[in-house]
Amino acid sequence: MDLPLNLKIFDIAINIHLVLEYLAFFIAFRYYVFLRKSHTDIITSNNRLSIILGAALGALIGSRLVGFLENPTISLSVNNLFTLLNTKTIMGGLFGGLLGVELAKKIIGEKHSSGDLFVFPIILGIFIGRIGCFLSGINEFTYGKVTTSAFGMDLGDGLMRHPTSLHELVFLIFLFVALKAVNHNFRLKNGDLFKLFMLSYFGFRFCIEFIKPNVFYTFGLSSIQILCVICWLYYSKFIVSLLIGKHLR
Template structure:
């Protein structure tokens, strides 16, 4: 059922509230950024719709491949009813949703740079719900370790009263910092699509390492499922970053104006 707030006659799902607020924050930033760039039109709104639909489906159905043994995975109906609430699944679904939406209307323009700051702020807000409702992380002796209620789902450390890494707070801090940096970068990285590439690359690296503080199950070689997914992603973004660097897309950022690519 998840953690719920009791407001009058209503039971409000805490995680769902902050996911909704995150989507709202991301949508507002997207519209403002699109207006600033003169790109606010039907095409960009269709892209947002594709992102919302794809993200929702990605979060719901990413649990279908949670286990290598297919017998342990939920059915299609169970995945739709309960979902896995996977952020990585949601991001992948949103990306595919944008591609499909743009293909349907025949739009070839790049929209990733509009999404980059929007996603960063939306993730920061949405992760507050995770911080308040999910197992914080692995046990730690660091002074900022936190204690979570014993009723927190799937949290053995909560039952024993251990101090744990506030892993979601780490991510909130990262996403807020990324939001600020992306606003600073948008006038320095102007080649279409590169701002989004930089954000995805930074988040993939951060998320891989922050997984070592998360409470996720290790499946092979002391790495979690998200880390194995991210290893493949890091190879892809590494190749993409190298291509952008070779073509001079980051020259202005690196102070290399006028250097031939």
Template sequence: MPFHEVFVGLGVLVASVVFVLEARRRGALNEQSLAAVTGALVGGAIGMRLAGWLETLDLEELWLYGSRSILGGLTGAYVGVLIAKRIIGFKERTGDLFAPAVALGMAVGRIGCHLTEAPGRPTDLPWGVHAPPSTPECPGCLTGQAMHPSFIYEVVFQLVAYGALVWARRRITQPGELFTLYLAAYAAFRFVVEFTRANETVWLDLTRPQWFLIPSLALLALRLAYGWRRGHYDPLFRRKVMT
């Protein structure tokens, strides 16, 4: 049974339902917002495959096997939304509608990764897991080594992020800031959790995702500083705005 594809499909379904519910709650459920969802789905699918192809530059890998990259998918989804909104002339920000949906959808999708992919690097921690010897690209699985359940770490993070976003959405009123907070938190988490993942290191003991994240984190830090200086996050800390 293709567990990965099943859970990815369930993740997309969950994300779509959460998006519709959030858009309805905010009074933003309309043809334009649904067009943005379509752009996200198409862009995400292309981004996932294109990012995997760029790692190998193998067209057969791209079209037949469909190497997947979550970071590529998120980037593609973001670009897809921008293109869709540009085509229909929709200027309202939609990121805050996507943030809770993406978090919960990712939590579901990562379960499929845990069931089918190499869990992570070897560990002596008591919660290390063992994967079947048939797991692809997993030398540690053949020797029975305990490994970091890196995808479970991400499931937990995404569930916590979803809860935090639901809590914060009534407090953060500036459009786009909720989505910015989620992106910054996920980028920082993903950079750290990569040290437990089974991904190949390419330079300075860092993986390709980490090298992609370094400039992304720098840009997100500048964006957070911009929002902080303008008091957009004050309601989260009940900090008085300086006048």
């Protein structure tokens, strides 16, 4: 199979990444609805809706903001501004969504943790979206650096590159299975599952950024890696509690 994958239906070019992105949102939401029906939700329907709206707004802002910060030196022009407004990243979406949820909960006075039900739908959604990234080859800035390792692949520019999207797909499968096992075998406090997901996924993304051709670094780190550090600091109390054995009993 040649990459990028170019599909046409009745001579109409199909953006496979965009199709899979929308499919990811749809399937992930349906999975969330299924999980909510099969689990007792201590948060009322009205408050849950407010939380979802907060997450959506926060994710929209965060994904665009971090997408912009990945290209801070780009010259400002009408064409580039349009490109930047359409640039988004799941990392900014996740952290922005987290902040949006916390703000929404403060506004409505909701005290219970709300993230656990979203964990597995989010993983499934990212997985489907990453398939689109892989099939898009070098058309999406998710490819890796040129490599001479046996894992290198031609993603569309004739060079052997790290297939970082494939690496992430493998990690997401492992993460899904691991968190299912943790959730089944340990007594977690409400909200802990989401925190474990965020720390694990942001930790993975911090590491894999080193084999991506980032062009802008601050203190030797990319904007995504700086966001990962911010996420770890945000959950620093939880990390300490894990280290001293207050969780996962």
